[in-house]
Amino acid sequence: MAIFLIFLSSVFGKLTIIEPQELKNQFTENVIGVIPSSLANFGNPPYGSHIIGQLYAYKENNITGCIQLPSINFEYSSGMINYPILILDRGNCSFVVKVRNAQTIGASAVIIIDNIIESPENVMMIDDGTAGNIYIPSVLISKSNGQLLKNYILSHQSIKTRVQMTFEMLNPDNQVEYEIWMSSENTELREFLSDFSQHGKKLMPNTQMTPHYVLWYSVERSKEGFLTEHKDCLSGGRYCAPDPDLDNGPRTGREIVLENLRQICLYNYLTDQKKLNLWWDYIKKFKGCTGDNFNTKCSDTILNIIGIKTKIIQECIDNSVLGSDIKINDNFLLKQERKAMLDRGIFFYPSLIINNQTFRGDLESVEVMTALCAGFKNQPNYCIEYFDGISDDNISDDDKRVSPRILVLIIFFSLIAFVVILFLYRKWLRKYASETMKKEITKTISQYIALTENSIDDD
Numbered sequence: 001m002a003i004f005l006i007f008l009s010s011v012f013g014k015l016t017i018i019e020p021q022e023l024k025n026q027f028t029e030n031v032i033g034v035i036p037s038s039l040a041n042f043g044n045p046p047y048g049s050h051i052i053g054q055l056y057a058y059k060e061n062n063i064t065g066c067i068q069l070p071s072i073n074f075e076y077s078s079g080m081i082n083y084p085i086l087i088l089d090r091g092n093c094s095f096v097v098k099v100r101n102a103q104t105i106g107a108s109a110v111i112i113i114d115n116i117i118e119s120p121e122n123v124m125m126i127d128d129g130t131a132g133n134i135y136i137p138s139v140l141i142s143k144s145n146g147q148l149l150k151n152y153i154l155s156h157q158s159i160k161t162r163v164q165m166t167f168e169m170l171n172p173d174n175q176v177e178y179e180i181w182m183s184s185e186n187t188e189l190r191e192f193l194s195d196f197s198q199h200g201k202k203l204m205p206n207t208q209m210t211p212h213y214v215l216w217y218s219v220e221r222s223k224e225g226f227l228t229e230h231k232d233c234l235s236g237g238r239y240c241a242p243d244p245d246l247d248n249g250p251r252t253g254r255e256i257v258l259e260n261l262r263q264i265c266l267y268n269y270l271t272d273q274k275k276l277n278l279w280w281d282y283i284k285k286f287k288g289c290t291g292d293n294f295n296t297k298c299s300d301t302i303l304n305i306i307g308i309k310t311k312i313i314q315e316c317i318d319n320s321v322l323g324s325d326i327k328i329n330d331n332f333l334l335k336q337e338r339k340a341m342l343d344r345g346i347f348f349y350p351s352l353i354i355n356n357q358t359f360r361g362d363l364e365s366v367e368v369m370t371a372l373c374a375g376f377k378n379q380p381n382y383c384i385e386y387f388d389g390i391s392d393d394n395i396s397d398d399d400k401r402v403s404p405r406i407l408v409l410i411i412f413f414s415l416i417a418f419v420v421i422l423f424l425y426r427k428w429l430r431k432y433a434s435e436t437m438k439k440e441i442t443k444t445i446s447q448y449i450a451l452t453e454n455s456i457d458d459d
Contacts, residue, residue: 042131048374053083065098083108110138113146169374189350265316
């Protein structure tokens with residue numbers, strides 16, 4: 001699935017031809033040798049770093065990568081960075097499927113050629129919901145540039161084509177600004193925020209974090225002028241959330257919108273009081289408000305625990321209503337959120353924007369910390385300490401990834417060991433069988449001789 005980007009810069013991944021020079025000179029749209037591209041929002045790009053690698057492509061036409069890919073003898077050069085980067089065509093299946101199949105055969109990155117004429121920088125390759133086990137980056141390039149690149153590789157197979165994929169993060173100063181676009185019921189985001197809260201608090205002196213909330217509206221209510229209430233909405237259908245029960249239970253989208261509003265009020269109050277660390281405390285504890293426990297009572301309990309008077313938040317909610325009925329009248333805080341959402345061009349959530357650029361990758365602490373710390377001109381001490389302190393003991397199992405090259409080597413040497421063991425076992429088995437047979441023959445002959453002697457004696 002792809003979406004169009006209009007309001008936010010999508011220049012996170014820069015693709016540059018390194019060699020050969022004759023190919024580099026054919027790309028002159030902007031800077032010589034630079035191919036305009038759009039980075040996927042899944043996989044884990046090494047922000048603030050780059051990948052240098054050799055390009056590979058299949059001879060067959062329209063290899064989309066939608067089924068298991070034929071293996072390729074990727075070249076891994078010692079003493080130099082040379083990651084295998086695979087080129088595939090767009091179409092027939094999701095981007096996630098293509099990249100996963102490329103990752104399976106050992107590719108370190110993927111370049112996907114668009115199948116229609118459009119600017120790739122205005123398109124984002126998004127997660128189809130199954131990209132949790134993908135850790136290699138991928139980019140989309142235009143149809144014309146892709147064909148030019150692919151045709152050159154196939155017609156010059158004796159020449160190595162190498163590129164550099166740079167994963168940029170704007171870092172104009174020593175203050176990082178980031179926005180978290182969310183909805184209070186999103187399970188994935190609640191897990192991430194709970195885990196990331198410790199880092200969010202530590203980074204506070206050097207960052208400005210702003211939570212924003214994605215809100216929908218009722219098309220039916222809009223046609224009648226938002227004059228009647230809707231069970232999944234506030235303000236006559238102006239601000240809605242999907243029904244968590246899918247109309248099969250007592251819960252409604254309205255309680256989600258109310259919690260979004262409550263968190264907005266809490267954030268605004270704590271910002272004024274210069275106590276934003278308590279927002280992280282609330283968010284971490286709110287992870288436990290699930291199912292039928294997702295309600296005002298659970299929220300009030302947490303507010304009391306962190307030392308915030310519930311009446312302060314309730315007064316904020318009441319004062320945000322432009323009238324006397326929260327179910328019908330407009331709400332200026334939610335109106336601001338809706339406007340910010342449209343101005344930003346937010347079409348999906350959860351979403352993270354760092355220094356005015358959309359984060360691409362998994363919402364996991366290590367990946368987000370990598371991107372945030374790359375956004376500083378000079379990294380604060382906490383970033384340095386965090387990455388210095390990372391070890392196999394404190395990285396989650398999902399982050400303990402084996403590179404494709406190492407995996408291939410492990411499999412290769414395992415097969416050799418298996419063959420050697422099998423050979424030695426068969427040799428030992430033949431020797432054992434031979435010795436056993438000799439013993440049996442000797443025993444049989446001895447018995448035969450004894451019987452023969454007995455027979456003679458009897459005569």
